Amino acid sequence: MADTRVVLNSGIRMPIFGLGTWKLNGTTQIYEVISDALELGYRSIDTAQFYENEEDIGKALKELMPKYKLERKDVFITSKLSPKNQGKGSAYESCVQSIAQLQLDYLDLFLIHWPGKQKLKPEDEQNRHFRMESWLDLEKLVKDGLVKNIGVSNYYVRHLDDMMTYATIPPAVLQVEYHPHLVQTDLFEWCQRQNVHLQAYRSIGIDELQTDPTLLQIAKTHSKTASQVLLKWAVQQGIGVIPKSSSHEHLEENFNIWNFTLSEEEIKSLSQLHKGVHYCWDPVKVA
Numbered sequence: 001m002a003d004t005r006v007v008l009n010s011g012i013r014m015p016i017f018g019l020g021t022w023k024l025n026g027t028t029q030i031y032e033v034i035s036d037a038l039e040l041g042y043r044s045i046d047t048a049q050f051y052e053n054e055e056d057i058g059k060a061l062k063e064l065m066p067k068y069k070l071e072r073k074d075v076f077i078t079s080k081l082s083p084k085n086q087g088k089g090s091a092y093e094s095c096v097q098s099i100a101q102l103q104l105d106y107l108d109l110f111l112i113h114w115p116g117k118q119k120l121k122p123e124d125e126q127n128r129h130f131r132m133e134s135w136l137d138l139e140k141l142v143k144d145g146l147v148k149n150i151g152v153s154n155y156y157v158r159h160l161d162d163m164m165t166y167a168t169i170p171p172a173v174l175q176v177e178y179h180p181h182l183v184q185t186d187l188f189e190w191c192q193r194q195n196v197h198l199q200a201y202r203s204i205g206i207d208e209l210q211t212d213p214t215l216l217q218i219a220k221t222h223s224k225t226a227s228q229v230l231l232k233w234a235v236q237q238g239i240g241v242i243p244k245s246s247s248h249e250h251l252e253e254n255f256n257i258w259n260f261t262l263s264e265e266e267i268k269s270l271s272q273l274h275k276g277v278h279y280c281w282d283p284v285k286v287a
Contacts, residue, residue, distance in 0.1 A: 004258065006238065008172040009195045010149050014076050014109070016235055017255065018044030020201065020244035022051055029246060030056040031064070036248045038068045038075075040255050046242040048080035048113055049098055058103035077104065080113035080153060081138075086130040087117065091137035099146060109149045110138060111175055115159045115286045122285040131159075132166050139169045149173065151196070154283045157186050164194075175199040177280050178239060179230060180273040181209050188239070199240035204230050206279050214269055222260045225253060232257045233270050 005013040019037045024030055030053060034045065047057055065075065079102070085094035095110055116122055117130040141147040151173035152163070160174070174191055178184055178200035191198040204210065210226045219229045227243070231254060234241050243254045262270075 004235075006197055006240065008149055008197055009170060010172050012108070012148055012172075014149075014173075014197065014240070015042075015044035016238075016240045017231075017257075018042065018046050018076070018078070018240065018242040019251075020242035021045065021047045021053055021057065022201075022244055024051075024244060024246060025053050025056070027056045027059065031060040033246055033251070034060045035064050035067075036251050038064055038070065040252055042251075042255065043074060044076040044078070044242070046078045047102075048111075049082035049085065049094060050080070050113060054079060054098055054101040058101055062103050072104070076108040077102065078109040078111065079107055080111040081134060082118070083114045083116060084118040086112075086134045088133040088137060091134040092140060095138075095141055095147065106145065107147045109151060109173060110141065110147045111150070111173065112138070112152045112155075114154050114281070115152070115156075115283050122283075123287050125287050127287050128162065131163070135163060135167055139167070142169055151175065154281060156283060156286075157190050159283070159286070160187075160190060160194075170194065171196050173197045173199050173240075175201060175240075175242075177202045177278055178234065179203050179205045179209060179279075180212075180215070180233065180270045181205055181275045181277045181279070183271050183274040188237075197240060198238075199242065200234050201242055202280050203234050203241045203243055209273070212273060214273060218262070218266050218270065221266075222262075224257075224260060227254060228257050229262070229270075232260065232262055233267060236262055236267065 004016050006016050019042045079098045112134050116127040138150040149172040151171040153175040174196050204227045215226050219226050231241050245251050
């Protein structure tokens, strides 16, 4: 298999394909999923403080990495700042706690999960102040050697443009919802201009997307599943993906996208399915 990593603006290489862990909980389930993923060739794991599974992921990695003869540098690990921990000091300390729960010496990537602070109304202007403080804490984490790369999630262009007025370290990654029903072209183009890697979550969408006739026809043409085509649609455009699954069969299916290529016309026809629909959270109202 060809090298499936992207070079971040820090110069560090990151797998374009990772394992999402949202709603994966419990020591046994997480151990089994991570074991299956590492065996299949996954080398990136995405978690978050909000998921409340960092401790179980840490326990699993400590046991499984030696089993699969992997060193720390072989697995790219991401976590994210919970909205309740936004702000000076709390952002830094909560990341230190995440690193400890994951039983690591450092994180490869740490993201601000949401542009607002928990318990503040979305339109409250204080949200801007708290996320600025959080970003400056993240920069300190980089300088202290605790985090290799920093970035944000669920930001709109106006949030990003504002951040660039106070950031001294640019974001390496922007993680947002991105699929053919939500083709956020403005964010994609912003990332290209700023040399920021765009990473998608909810790539596989929902049943309404999975059963679209255009998608199903393309999948039939390539003898692939709808999910595989959706993941390939993103990856072939240089967009990272982090699909989750608790099933070995689906973990294997999702990862098996390296032996086919979509035509430019197929990519275009899928992009034209855009409806502007968020199937997860929409940060549009966050000041």
